[in-house]
Amino acid sequence: MMKFDYVRPATIAEAVAAASEKGATYLASGTNLLDLMKGGVCHPSRLVDITRLPGLDRVEYLADGGVRIGTLVRNADLAHDAEFARAFPSVAEALLSGASAQLRNAATVGGNVLQRTRCAYFYDAPSACNKRWPGAGCDARHGENRLHAVLGWSEACIATHPSDFCVSLVALDAVVEIEGKSGRREVALEALHRLPGDTPQRETLLDRGDLIVALRLPAEARGFAAHARYIKVRERTSYAFAVVSAAASLRLEQGVIREARLALGGVAAKPWRAREAEQSLAGVAPDAAGFREAARIALADAKPSGDNAFKIELAERIVVRALTLATAGTPARVPALPGSPFSSGVRHVA
Amino acid sequence: MNFSISLTVNGVRREIELDDPRVTLLDLLRERLDLTGTKKGCDRGQCGACTVLVNGRRINSCLALAVSQDGADILTIEGVAHGDQLHPVQAAFIAHDAFQCGFCTPGQVMSGIGLITEGQAGDDPERVREGMSGNLCRCGAYAGITEAVLEAQQTLANSEQRRSA
Numbered sequence: 352m353m354k355f356d357y358v359r360p361a362t363i364a365e366a367v368a369a370a371s372e373k374g375a376t377y378l379a380s381g382t383n384l385l386d387l388m389k390g391g392v393c394h395p396s397r398l399v400d401i402t403r404l405p406g407l408d409r410v411e412y413l414a415d416g417g418v419r420i421g422t423l424v425r426n427a428d429l430a431h432d433a434e435f436a437r438a439f440p441s442v443a444e445a446l447l448s449g450a451s452a453q454l455r456n457a458a459t460v461g462g463n464v465l466q467r468t469r470c471a472y473f474y475d476a477p478s479a480c481n482k483r484w485p486g487a488g489c490d491a492r493h494g495e496n497r498l499h500a501v502l503g504w505s506e507a508c509i510a511t512h513p514s515d516f517c518v519s520l521v522a523l524d525a526v527v528e529i530e531g532k533s534g535r536r537e538v539a540l541e542a543l544h545r546l547p548g549d550t551p552q553r554e555t556l557l558d559r560g561d562l563i564v565a566l567r568l569p570a571e572a573r574g575f576a577a578h579a580r581y582i583k584v585r586e587r588t589s590y591a592f593a594v595v596s597a598a599a600s601l602r603l604e605q606g607v608i609r610e611a612r613l614a615l616g617g618v619a620a621k622p623w624r625a626r627e628a629e630q631s632l633a634g635v636a637p638d639a640a641g642f643r644e645a646a647r648i649a650l651a652d653a654k655p656s657g658d659n660a661f662k663i664e665l666a667e668r669i670v671v672r673a674l675t676l677a678t679a680g681t682p683a684r685v686p687a688l689p690g691s692p693f694s695s696g697v698r699h700v701a
Numbered sequence: 702m703n704f705s706i707s708l709t710v711n712g713v714r715r716e717i718e719l720d721d722p723r724v725t726l727l728d729l730l731r732e733r734l735d736l737t738g739t740k741k742g743c744d745r746g747q748c749g750a751c752t753v754l755v756n757g758r759r760i761n762s763c764l765a766l767a768v769s770q771d772g773a774d775i776l777t778i779e780g781v782a783h784g785d786q787l788h789p790v791q792a793a794f795i796a797h798d799a800f801q802c803g804f805c806t807p808g809q810v811m812s813g814i815g816l817i818t819e820g821q822a823g824d825d826p827e828r829v830r831e832g833m834s835g836n837l838c839r840c841g842a843y844a845g846i847t848e849a850v851l852e853a854q855q856t857l858a859n860s861e862q863r864r865s866a
Contacts, residue, residue: 354721354723355722356702357722359769359771378766381769382746382764385765389744390745400766400769451834452759452812452834453749453759453760453815454760456758456815457765589834590835687827
């Protein structure tokens with residue numbers, strides 16, 4: 352780990368000022384950042400510790416029915432907040448399907464959103480990586496890439512965004528509150544992460560010094576609570592990143608889908624909202640034919656970036672499975688194996 | 702630049718001078734406080750051998766900067782027994798032969814204590830296995846570990862019941 356300065360500001364304004372200098376970065380829990388620093392992938396000259404900033408560690412239920420999640424709320428605390436899990440069950444399931452209990456106890460929600468890709472070439476300092484070193488090339492492109500992107504990738508970068516949480520949030524129109532040098536602004540979470548194009552080093556639309564202070568879900572997101580699931584295929588049933596995942600939420604009325612929400616994980620450099628697939632489901636009966644059609648639409652633009660053509664069919668099947676399980680109804684409690692398509696009592700319809 | 706921090710470690714308040722902010726909580730415990738019960742396995746948050754409780758919650762001490770823990774209450778494996786009386790999780794690990802080489806055991810025990818405190822797994826073996834998935838055991842003592850955590854959970858629930866009766 353390279354040397355760095357450590358500062359612990361007392362206010363958000365001080366934090367933004369301290370992090371606006373070149374080479375500075377925010378430190379929350381550090382579960383991803385310290386790993387990157389130990390590996391020589393990140394070498395900030397200054398860490399701005401935000402863990403003592405007041406007021407950022409609360410879950411607030413808003414008068415309009417929405418919820419505001421402070422950036423320092425720990426993943427485990429949000430997932431186990433009973434009111435939150437009742438209102439936004441697919442988000443709780445996504446959170447509990449990620450990482451380990453130790454990591455969920457430490458990692459913050461803001462850090463989850465800003466975690467870096469798990470592309471092995473990004474983590475391996477001697478490998479060529481356009482994210483780490485723009486213009487260096489991409490060793491993943493013709494390397495071990497069976498887990499890489501099938502949507503939205505470019506010749507410059509085929510990495511995926513690893514978060515489960517973000518996939519469930521994007522499906523429910525989450526908003527990010529950002530404090531920066533020119534004050535407070537907000538953007539849709541869906542717009543926060545960028546596709547790689549020719550500049551994969553620019554992963555989000557945040558500018559230097561920008562601090563995510565909160566995430567918000569709108570009241571409408573509660574309308575899906577009865578039929579909401581997050582389903583994730585991984586190479587182990589626990590403590591592994593998604594190969595592919597899907598968040599599916601349905602608003603059913605009299606046996607017909609009034610509104611559907613669908614997002615995919617593990618397929619692109621950002622949590623991938625499938626809006627056209629959602630539209631294909633509106634007004635139809637929740638059945639296997641409609642789900643397969645929605646899955647086909649969701650992956651219509653997918654193409655392999657290497658040895659990962661299997662992920663396209665796998666993603667289609669996971670979409671069908673997530674929609675099927677969402678139709679069956681949100682379980683009273685997050686299953687013992689959160690997000691697992693192999694939980695007991697699951698029947699495959701595709 | 703030096704950083705002064707204050708930690709309560711196994712019930713004892715410690716004032717600590719750090720000459721470098723790069724020190725992790727794990728290295729502080731092992732190298733500076735001579736509490737070597739907490740193990741360094743991968744040092745990257747993957748194996749769980751470094752699990753300790755910080756303010757009552759289990760975390761990976763290898764992925765926590767010591768300087769950022771200023772003011773925290775830390776519990777390590779050295780602090781869980783009362784003299785010769787083992788913590789119920791430790792006793793259950795012996796009773797169920799929940800280890801072979803023992804390297805992962807301090808982390809497993811701390812994680813088991815954390816899991817029971819969290820109260821999410823109850824007596825469900827599947828939830829215990831899922832909740833313990835952040836602790837790897839290369840000897841493969843998982844069956845015994847699951848049984849030990851389930852038994853300790855029961856022991857602690859019974860003593861809780863007796864206390865409140």
